[in-house]
Amino acid sequence: xxxxxxxxxxxxxxxxxxxxxxxxxxxxxxxxxRLPSIRALARTRxxxxxxxxxxxxxxxxxGLVEARAGSGVYVRPRSAPQPAAxxxxxxxxxxxxxxxxxxxxxxxxGLGVLPPSWxxxxxxxxxxxxxxxxGADRWLAAxxxxxxxxxxxxxxxxxxxxxxxxxxxxxxxxxGITQALDLVLRELTRPxxxxxxxxxxxxxxxxxxxxxxxxxxxxxxxxxxxxxxxxEALTAEVRPRLMILTxxxxxxxxFTLDPEAIDRILAVARAHDVMIFEDDVxxxxxxxxxxxxxxxxxxxxxxxxxxxxxxxxxxxxxxxxAAAPDRxxxxxxxxxxxxxxxxxxxxxxxxxxxxxxxxxxRTAELRARLDAARxxxxxRLEAEGFTVLGRPQAGLFLWVDMGCDTNQLAVxxxxxxxxxxALFSPDGGVSPWMRINVATPQDQAFxxxxxxxxxxxxxxxxxxx
Numbered sequence: 001x002x003x004x005x006x007x008x009x010x011x012x013x014x015x016x017x018x019x020x021x022x023x024x025x026x027x028x029x030x031x032x033x034r035l036p037s038i039r040a041l042a043r044t045r046x047x048x049x050x051x052x053x054x055x056x057x058x059x060x061x062x063g064l065v066e067a068r069a070g071s072g073v074y075v076r077p078r079s080a081p082q083p084a085a086x087x088x089x090x091x092x093x094x095x096x097x098x099x100x101x102x103x104x105x106x107x108x109x110g111l112g113v114l115p116p117s118w119x120x121x122x123x124x125x126x127x128x129x130x131x132x133x134x135g136a137d138r139w140l141a142a143x144x145x146x147x148x149x150x151x152x153x154x155x156x157x158x159x160x161x162x163x164x165x166x167x168x169x170x171x172x173x174x175x176g177i178t179q180a181l182d183l184v185l186r187e188l189t190r191p192x193x194x195x196x197x198x199x200x201x202x203x204x205x206x207x208x209x210x211x212x213x214x215x216x217x218x219x220x221x222x223x224x225x226x227x228x229x230x231x232e233a234l235t236a237e238v239r240p241r242l243m244i245l246t247x248x249x250x251x252x253x254x255f256t257l258d259p260e261a262i263d264r265i266l267a268v269a270r271a272h273d274v275m276i277f278e279d280d281v282x283x284x285x286x287x288x289x290x291x292x293x294x295x296x297x298x299x300x301x302x303x304x305x306x307x308x309x310x311x312x313x314x315x316x317x318x319x320x321x322a323a324a325p326d327r328x329x330x331x332x333x334x335x336x337x338x339x340x341x342x343x344x345x346x347x348x349x350x351x352x353x354x355x356x357x358x359x360x361x362r363t364a365e366l367r368a369r370l371d372a373a374r375x376x377x378x379x380r381l382e383a384e385g386f387t388v389l390g391r392p393q394a395g396l397f398l399w400v401d402m403g404c405d406t407n408q409l410a411v412x413x414x415x416x417x418x419x420x421x422a423l424f425s426p427d428g429g430v431s432p433w434m435r436i437n438v439a440t441p442q443d444q445a446f447x448x449x450x451x452x453x454x455x456x457x458x459x460x461x462x463x464x465x
Contacts, residue, residue, distance in 0.1 A: 012047050016055035019045065024064055024075055031077040035065060038073075108416030109440040109449070112251070113314050114396065118369065118439060120362055124313055127352045131345070142340070145332045147173025147320070148347035154354055155320060162283075163295030164304060166322040172332045173342050176319040177281040178204060180305040181244070183321065183331045184277050185212055186338070193241040196234060198226050200399065200424030200433065202251045202279070205244055216426040223390020225255045232268050243269060243276045247293055248286030252424055252435035253399040254374075254392025256287045259296065266297040276302045281319070284311045284363040285370060287394040299324045303331075308350060310396070311363055318342070318350045370396065370438060377438040384450050389433075398436045403457035406434040412456070413449055 020041075023029045035041070038056070042049045056073050059065045066076050146152060152168040159166050174180040181204075189195065191213030197205060199218030209216050217238050219226045226245075234240075245265065248256040257265075269276050278293045280286075283306050294304035299322060307319035321331055335342070353359060371394075378388050378398060387401040402409060407430065410418035421431030440446060 012045075012051045013054045013058065016041070016045055016047060016051055017058050020055065020059060021064065029075050031075050033075045034071070035073045035075065107445070108413070108418060109434075109436040109446070110410070110417040110419035111437050111440070112396075112419070113310060114366070115439055118366065119311075119313060121313070123353065123358065123362075124316070124349075127349055130352065131348055143342065143344035143347075145336050145341065146171065146328075147342055148344050148351060151318075151347050151351040151354075152320075154351060155322075158354075159294075159304070159322060162292055164292060164299075164322065166299060166304075167325075170299065170325055170328045171320055171322050172328055172335060173347055174319045174321060174335065175317040175339075175342050175346075176309055177279060177305050177307040178208070178319075179335075179339075180307075180319045180321045181205060181208060181277060181279070183334050183338070184242070184303055184305070185209070185214070186334050187327070187330050188275055189214055189241050194238040196231065196238075196240045196243040196274075197426070198245065198250065199426065200252055200421065200435075201244070201426070203419075203423040205279070206424070206426060218426045221250075221253055221255065223253070223255060223392075225250070225257045225261055226265075228261060228264055231265065235268050235272050235274060239272065240274055243274055244279060245276055245293060246279050246282075248280075248290035249282035249392075249395030251282065251395070252397045252419070253389055254395040254397050255390065256290050256392075256394055259291045262291050262293055262296050266293065266301065269297075269301055278302050278304045280304060281307045282310055282395055284308075285367060285395055288367070290394070294322065299327075303327065308354075311366060312350070312353055312359075316346060316350060318346050367394070370394075374398065374438040377436065377440070377442070380442055381436070385454070386450075396437055396439065398438055400434050400436050401432050402434050402453045403432055404453055405430050405456070406432060409434070409449075409453055409456060412452060416445060416449055418449075 020029070020035065029035060035056075036044065038049050038052045041052045045052070056065060056067070060067060060073075064076060065073050067073050146169065149168060151173065152171045155171050156166060156168050159171075172183075174183065185208060189212065192215065194215040194217050195209055196217050196219055197209070198221045200221065201218065206216060215238070217234055217240060219231045219234060221227070235243075243265070247262060250256075266276075268274070276293050276297070280292065292304070294302040304322040305319065306322075309316055309319075321328070323331060374392065374395075378391065381388055381398070381400055386403065389399040389401075392398065406418065406420035407422045410420045419435040421433030421435075422428045424433075424435065425431060
């Protein structure tokens with residue numbers, strides 16, 4: 001038998017086929033990619049070129065690859081899209097977060113961000129190019145514990161415009177509002193401590209609190225904000241270490257607190273020695289001129305947190321906290337110990353984007369567009385027979401009673417991302433409520449979702465009979 005035949009035995013060919021096939025399935029080699037040459041793959045696998053030729057022929061017979069004369073062997077495009085992953089039997093926080101982060105492909109009213117088409121990608125790209133012309137030496141340093149100082153100077157001025165007084169050394173830059181809250185929880189709480197939150201509450205905060213072993217105490221909310229009498233009673237009863245609150249454009253209900261409500265909550269916090277973390281991630285989408293806890297109560301009682309990912313780009317992970325001097329230093333130290341410095345290139349980019357008048361003009365345009373979308377969405381939902389909590393005057397969301405178990409609606413709504421009410425509750429119980437992003441297109445897919453909700457409501461079959 002010729003030597004070449006001995007070196008292309010069936011076992012070696014099978015192994016070579018399996019090696020290539022695994023990398024195609026794992027998308028190491030993607031449709032349209034050129035595969036390694038016959039000689040290159042033979043060296044990689046330690047086999048004869050004849051073995052690789054036989055393996056490629058077998059893969060071509062299966063329709064996985066194709067040979068192009070004078071060019072090489074390529075992965076063939078798939079003839080049909082791969083089936084989507086099966087819908088889960090239940091929806092949990094991890095599932096929702098994964099699919100939100102895949103929002104480029106997943107659509108639906110459960111998304112927590114503005115559509116990319118609403119944002120100014122060209123301005124971000126121009127600013128990135130301008131940064132690249134500043135010289136490579138700027139990107140070689142590690143950065144400071146508090147973050148890029150010119151950006152903190154700029155944030156000081158922005159906060160002053162809202163009535164929040166903070167020196168630059170009282171501002172600590174973070175990778176978004178999530179790290180800001182994580183640092184606060186790490187410094188202020190210990191497992192078993194009680195933390196008061198509005199109910200419903202941003203599910204990211206609920207997940208972080210549960211992961212740290214904290215007792216989550218929900219304060220029922222109406223269209224104007226938390227039930228103040230219940231908040232005062234619960235504070236006296238459970239002696240929380242921290243309150244997590246929002247003054248405007250609350251996620252998910254959209255409420256904005258009036259000054260009297262803020263002052264009353266601050267009085268309760270002072271009487272019971274409770275710190276407030278003010279989550280103002282939607283600050284620039286909130287009601288213009290809305291009062292803030294940090295403005296009315298100062299930073300001795302309040303730690304203020306903000307971010308710009310909602311108005312500029314989800315991938316621009318720059319947030320910040322503003323706090324009393326000693327507390328700000330402790331948070332900066334915790335940041336260093338937990339993850340070193342934050343990326344200064346992002347902070348420099350944000351500084352450039354916030355400088356000048358363009359950002360203020362763009363956010364004003366976004367608020368006006370959201371106002372129109374909110375009114376249209378609320379009118380549509382109410383015309384369809386669904387109940388919206390209050391009439392929010394700002395923000396990205398409406399809190400809607402769909403008349404059915406929205407957890408099961410999320411399971412049934414194939415191809416659309418749904419944010420069911422159970423995820424916004426500390427106990428995760430069955431809920432008819434759902435958060436709806438007002439920027440969601442009111443298209444055929446949205447109409448189908450409304451039909452699906454009505455069909456799942458109790459008594460729907462009786463009504464249709």
